[in-house]
Amino acid sequence: MRRPAASLIALALLAGAASAGDIAPGERRSGSAFMAPETQAMQADDTSNPGMLWVLQGAGLWGEKAGRSGRSCAGCHGEAVASMRGTAARYPALDAASGKPIDLTGRISQCRTERQGAPALARESDALLAITTFVAHQSRGLPVAPPEEPRLDPYRETGRQLFTTRMGQLDLSCANCHDDNWNQRLAGSAVTQAHPTGYPLYRLEWQSIGSLQRRMRNCMIGVRAEPFASGSEEFIALELYLMQRAAGMAIETPGVRP
Amino acid sequence: MSTALALAWSTLALVAGVSGHARAQEGLGQESATNRQVVPYVVTDDAITEPLAVQRGDPALGEALIGERHRSLCILCHALPSGVERLQGTLAPSLAGIGSRLSEGQIRLRIVDMKRLNPESIMPTYHALPASARIAPGWQGKPVLGAAEIEHLVAYLVTLKE
Numbered sequence: 001m002r003r004p005a006a007s008l009i010a011l012a013l014l015a016g017a018a019s020a021g022d023i024a025p026g027e028r029r030s031g032s033a034f035m036a037p038e039t040q041a042m043q044a045d046d047t048s049n050p051g052m053l054w055v056l057q058g059a060g061l062w063g064e065k066a067g068r069s070g071r072s073c074a075g076c077h078g079e080a081v082a083s084m085r086g087t088a089a090r091y092p093a094l095d096a097a098s099g100k101p102i103d104l105t106g107r108i109s110q111c112r113t114e115r116q117g118a119p120a121l122a123r124e125s126d127a128l129l130a131i132t133t134f135v136a137h138q139s140r141g142l143p144v145a146p147p148e149e150p151r152l153d154p155y156r157e158t159g160r161q162l163f164t165t166r167m168g169q170l171d172l173s174c175a176n177c178h179d180d181n182w183n184q185r186l187a188g189s190a191v192t193q194a195h196p197t198g199y200p201l202y203r204l205e206w207q208s209i210g211s212l213q214r215r216m217r218n219c220m221i222g223v224r225a226e227p228f229a230s231g232s233e234e235f236i237a238l239e240l241y242l243m244q245r246a247a248g249m250a251i252e253t254p255g256v257r258p
Numbered sequence: 259m260s261t262a263l264a265l266a267w268s269t270l271a272l273v274a275g276v277s278g279h280a281r282a283q284e285g286l287g288q289e290s291a292t293n294r295q296v297v298p299y300v301v302t303d304d305a306i307t308e309p310l311a312v313q314r315g316d317p318a319l320g321e322a323l324i325g326e327r328h329r330s331l332c333i334l335c336h337a338l339p340s341g342v343e344r345l346q347g348t349l350a351p352s353l354a355g356i357g358s359r360l361s362e363g364q365i366r367l368r369i370v371d372m373k374r375l376n377p378e379s380i381m382p383t384y385h386a387l388p389a390s391a392r393i394a395p396g397w398q399g400k401p402v403l404g405a406a407e408i409e410h411l412v413a414y415l416v417t418l419k420e
Binding site for chain 2: 165166167168169170171172176177180181184185186187188191220221224225226
């Protein structure tokens, strides 16, 4: 790679100074902090949080034998309460075999097809969302702890660049809203800081559980951009960056959002 | 309560959706969303003094269009004097009284291309061939609004005197 010219660096510095930039650590707030008290109460109480239905479904699937191996997730990993505690807090992680980052859903899919020998589940399928929600729920209350893995750094940087690049017919970047205007409202909606700490989560508007990628896809469609493909490196890079940005914040899965 | 909140983002999210187009065609007729051309214009100081379209805009159609947030998007960011407070955007200054603060030509330039005045602005450029990254196929080569639509908005906004 060529070194950027001095004028370019100067430009970049100028641009940095002109925008509001990163959120100060003391100002970071979960999306749930922006919600109406009723919605907060719905998330906080497991008997009213609709996401708990997927946690339950996921718990069932965790113990179910599948595929040529005839083994269940529990057959290899035992009790999820112990073996999956903290897992979601450190994903996306480096996949040693490919040398690339893999998100939690990707890892679960990999276990299913390669280790259980079962047919792949679609990314947004109810079953895969349920297992992911169940596994992520085992980290509820734990701080986001991105791995200190230098081989992930270039992907985090790609994620940061995607986050700050204007896109779509409306020519807006994620950062335009989520770094610079998180205390504002887009029509009646709180813009929020886009922390990924509650996913998969139940959205009242979807009347279902949904993934972080589904949320990001909606934001891209909102600015009239062509969304990245499901499971793509771009989405995983964005997630890596968002998790780094949310380091230390508590996992809330399953979150509830309006 | 929650439906009101949920509605807000879904409108922007559904901008690309079929329902938005259908409504746009029923609504203002004259110009279909798929047949928008960019017309040339002259900027004098911080204004475009000449109308973009041959016909003058109609303030009533402008008011209707500003209310169609799938299509004009204005009220996602701006408040309007007539709007329901809790559904109004706060990303931009209120448009109440804009007709006394700015001239017709100044309003026109701000809708056509706010970034000409402030390159960092988050306000979309409404009347130019879009040049951003990853534009969805359905929106490529099309301005956000056509000349006649912008004239309707201008005709309405000049009537907003405080």
